[in-house]
Amino acid sequence: MKLTIIFSILIAGVCLTAQACTDNLEIKNPWIVAVPPNAKATAAFMTITNKGEEKLEIVGGSCEVAGKVEPMIATKDGDMAGMKTVPALVVPPGGELVLKPGGDHIMLMELSRVPKDGETLKLTLKLNTGCELTIDVPVLKQAPK
């Protein structure tokens, strides 16, 4: 009985800490791009708002269908567009980071299976603070309206 109470307190403590450290983070309109059955990668987009006074950095993540989840930025050289992996995507204090097609994004690579159009996947974002935030993300062909 004593052990159960101690265990419950510990679990509650962990949950509260996890929640508290992502409290300043707000995610809007997340979606993962529905891609053809032969795709090797896809991308996740969303708007991330940082309501806190410290900058937050998305340093990586995990997803049930991807072996690797990496922050990526869009690059431009003349009219040539590309992308490259970066150590982190920064959400400025009091500001927001918009991830959208043709722009910065969270890349889902080494797919164990191709996400199906219409399904919902759990995506975990890892922050520079060590905190993690898991969100439900719909798989869509186009951005949610």
Added chain:
Amino acid sequence: MKNLALCAGLALALAGCGGKEPAFFGKQLWPTKSAYNFKLTDQNGQPLSLAQFQGKVVLFAFGFTNCPSYCPATLSHFTAIRKALPESLRDQVQFLFISLDPERDTPASLKQFVSFYDPGFLAATGSESDLKMAATAYYASYRKVKGETNEDYLIDHSTQAYLINPAGRWELYYSFDKLAEAESVAGDIVQVLKAQ
């Protein structure tokens, strides 16, 4: 009487300035340019040339099927544009995806890629030199970017879409962002079809 003369003058001036050049949502080539007749191989392994679509509007873009961001979005925009067109005009428009990655994009993978978006869309690729000529003709650029392994590369590329009118002339082009405005692009296509 004086007002009537003023109105007539204004009408003449407007006709002179803007009568010939219709206003489009996309960037217009004025005068239009004879469209380079690329010769490639489609997703069924059949020869494909731009000239075979004479009489139709062709909307095409360059990319590659392993492209995780721009290309799926471009194809989704094509789907939305097709849906935004009046049903009676849909068969008069050919959507085409040109792969700049002949090494990995076999006809089978091109087929899987485009048919995911619309069974009527076409995809094609060709030899390095054919692709180079096609890209150059439309002022597009691209280059391979090394990945962790030899097979793991990406391709940086121009992300515009190009509209060829039914007479085989390059009339409009769209930036990646503009292509997302399906209703407006569809409006341009209707206008181009009506002008023929």
